[in-house]
Amino acid sequence: MIVAKEHNIKKDEFEGKVVLVTGANRGFGLAITMDLARAGATVIMLGRDLGSLEHAYDAVVDSGLKEPILYPLDLEGATPENYQELQDNLLNEFGKLDGLVHNASILGTQMPIEQYDIKLWYSTIQINLNAPFMLTQFLIPALSKSDDARIIFLSSTVGRKARAYWGAYSVSKFGIEGFAKTLSEELEKTQISVNTVNPGKLRTEMRRTAYPAEDSSTVPLPEEKSQAIVHLLSSSSPKINGEQLTISD
Ligand SMILES: NC(=O)c1ccc[n+]([C@@H]2O[C@H](COP(=O)([O-])OP(=O)(O)OC[C@H]3O[C@@H](n4cnc5c(N)ncnc54)[C@H](OP(=O)(O)O)[C@@H]3O)[C@@H](O)[C@H]2O)c1
Numbered sequence: 001m002i003v004a005k006e007h008n009i010k011k012d013e014f015e016g017k018v019v020l021v022t023g024a025n026r027g028f029g030l031a032i033t034m035d036l037a038r039a040g041a042t043v044i045m046l047g048r049d050l051g052s053l054e055h056a057y058d059a060v061v062d063s064g065l066k067e068p069i070l071y072p073l074d075l076e077g078a079t080p081e082n083y084q085e086l087q088d089n090l091l092n093e094f095g096k097l098d099g100l101v102h103n104a105s106i107l108g109t110q111m112p113i114e115q116y117d118i119k120l121w122y123s124t125i126q127i128n129l130n131a132p133f134m135l136t137q138f139l140i141p142a143l144s145k146s147d148d149a150r151i152i153f154l155s156s157t158v159g160r161k162a163r164a165y166w167g168a169y170s171v172s173k174f175g176i177e178g179f180a181k182t183l184s185e186e187l188e189k190t191q192i193s194v195n196t197v198n199p200g201k202l203r204t205e206m207r208r209t210a211y212p213a214e215d216s217s218t219v220p221l222p223e224e225k226s227q228a229i230v231h232l233l234s235s236s237s238p239k240i241n242g243e244q245l246t247i248s249d
Contacts, residue, residue, distance in 0.1 A: 001240075001243050001244070001245050001246070002245075002246055002247075002248050003197070003228045003231070003232065003245050003246065003247050003248065004228065004247075004248055005220075005224060005225045005227065005228050005247050005248050005249075006227055006228075007227045007228065007230070007231040009035065009038070009039045009227060009230050009231065009234065010039065010236075011038070011039065011040065012039070012040045013039040013040065013234055013236060014036060014039040014040045014041030014098075014230075014233075014234070015040040016040075017040075017041045017042070017098040017099065018041070018042045018044065018090075018094045018096065018097050018098050018099075019036050019041050019042070019043055019044070019097075019098055019099035019100070019101065019233060020043075020044040020046060020071075020090075020097060020099070020100050020101070020139070021033050021036070021043055021044070021045060021046065021101040021103055022046045022047075022075065022101065022102055022103050022104035022131075022132075022135070023046070023047060023103045023104025023105065024043065024045035024046060024047055024053070024056065024068075024103070025045065025047035025049065025052040025053045025055070025056040026052065026056065026204075026205070027103075027202070027204035027205060027206065027222055028103055028154070028199060028202050028204060028222040028225070028226065029045075029047075029101075029103040029104065030056050030059070030222070031221075031222035031223045031225075031226035032101060032103065032222075032226045032229045032230065033045055033056070033060060033068060034059070034060060034063065034065060034223070034226070035223075035226045035227055035229075035230045036099075036230055036233070037060050037065035037066040037067075037068055038063075038065050038066075039230060039234075040066055041066065041098075041099075042066060042068070042069065042094070043060075043066070043068040043069070044068070044069045044071050044090070045057070045068045045069065045070050045071065046071045046072075046073055046104070047070075047071075047072060047073075047104075048072065048073065048074040048075065048076075048104075049072065050070070050072040053070045053071075053072055054070065057070055069093075071086065073086070075104055075126070075127045075131035075135075076123055076126050076127050076131070078131060078134070080134065080138075083134050083135060083137070083138035083139075084138060086135075086138065086139075087138045087139060087141060087142060090139070090142050091141065091142055091145075094142075095142075095145055096142055096143075096145035096146045096149075097139055097142035097143050097145070097146060097149065098143075098146040098148065098149055098150070098233075099149065099150050099151075099152075099233040100135070100136065100139055100143065100149075100150075100151045100152070101152050101154070101229060101233070102132040102135070102136075102151070102152065102153045102154060102176070103154045104127065104131075105127065105128045105154065105169070105172070105206070106123065106124055106127050106128065106169075107124075107169050107206050107209055107210060108120050108121070108123070108124035108167055108168040108169045108172075109167065110165045110166060110167065110210065111165060111167055112164070112165060112167075113167060116167050116168065120168065121167070121168045124167075124168035124169055124172055125168055125171070125172050125175070128168075128169065128172030128173070128175075128176065129172040129175040129176060129179070132153060132176065132179070133179060136151065136183065140192070143192050144190070144191075144192065146191065146192075147191055148191055148235045148239070149191060149192040149193070150192075150193050150195075150232065150233050150239075151180075151183070151192065151193065151194045151195075152195060152196070152197055152229060152232060152233065153176045153177075153179070153180045153194075153195070153196045153197070154196075154197055154198075154199060155173050155176055155177055155180075155196040155197060155198045155244070156169070156170070156173045156198055157198055157200075158170040158173060159172075159173020159174050159176060159177050159196075159198070160173075160174075160177065160198065160244060162174075176196060177196055177244065180194050180195065180196045180242075181242055184241050184242030185242065187241075188241060188242075193239050193240065193241040194241060194242065195232065195240060195241065195242065195243045195244075195245055196243075196244050196245065197228070197229065197232065197245045197246070197247060198244070198245070198246040198247070199225055199228075199229075199247050200220075200225070200246060200247050200248075200249050201219045201220060201249065202219065202220060202221075202222045202225060203216050203219040203220060203221050203222065204222055207219060220249060225247045228247045228248075229247075232245070
């Protein structure tokens with residue numbers, strides 16, 4: 001299903017809503033954070049590095065948007081105890097969670113499987129697949145307290161159709177597609193919906209690393225597509241569940 005990239009999001013559409021975004025310090029995660037804060041959401045910005053998160057916090061606040069909450073956590077090393085602490089903090093502070101955007105990912109390396117670096121394979125699967133599983137598991141209790149909770153997993157074209165040399169990244173995104181589908185079936189009768197979104201091309205560090213020879217001026221900025229994610233998180237958009245969505249270019 002295709003989702004239009006542009007939407008009219010009202011200024012107070014997310015008033016009273018709490019949304020957690022992973023990898024919120026830069027790239028697509030920061031663009032989503034800015035749009036959510038613009039719509040009045042309290043955004044919990046999860047990122048691995050406090051300095052980088054603080055820099056992003058300044059960008060949000062200096063733009064006159066709703067003050068976000070910073071949550072430094074390295075998704076590669078995070079333990080069940082860390083996720084439990086996050087759940088406790090979230091429930092104590094807000095009592096609920098209305099949206100969860102699994103955006104953080106690493107590219108790993110582009111290499112034949114025969115030569116793929118084993119340590120990098122483990123890191124990529126840990127950050128891109130195992131961490132979203134644990135984060136989701138520990139945040140379901142908070143999502144259950146919302147009357148309309150929406151989970152979005154950022155996927156990729158190579159998570160839906162295999163392409164040679166995309167290795168652990170591609171496998172992690174295929175895994176995310178399967179995980180989201182399973183979860184959407186389990187939560188079908190609840191008020192929590194689960195979908196995957198392929199954002200298509202985005203002019204970010206990940207894209208530059210994957211396509212170093214590309215003319216980046218032809219690639220859409222993350223800010224051009226982030227409204228689509230905010231629209232999907234909004235209670236004013238129709239609730240869908242278990243779908244593979246793609247943002248139009
Ligand atoms: N760019 C594209 O063209 C494209 C296309 C299809 C799908 N996507 C998907 O869209 C999403 C956003 O991509 P992007 O282009 O914005 O990527 P990006 O520019 O590389 O940013 C990745 C984000 O993930 C964070 N991250 C990485 N490892 C982490 C860890 N261990 N713990 C916590 N955070 C970590 C990064 O934080 P640091 O700053 O600390 O590294 C950064 O905030 C990803 O899921 C990607 O797979 C992107």
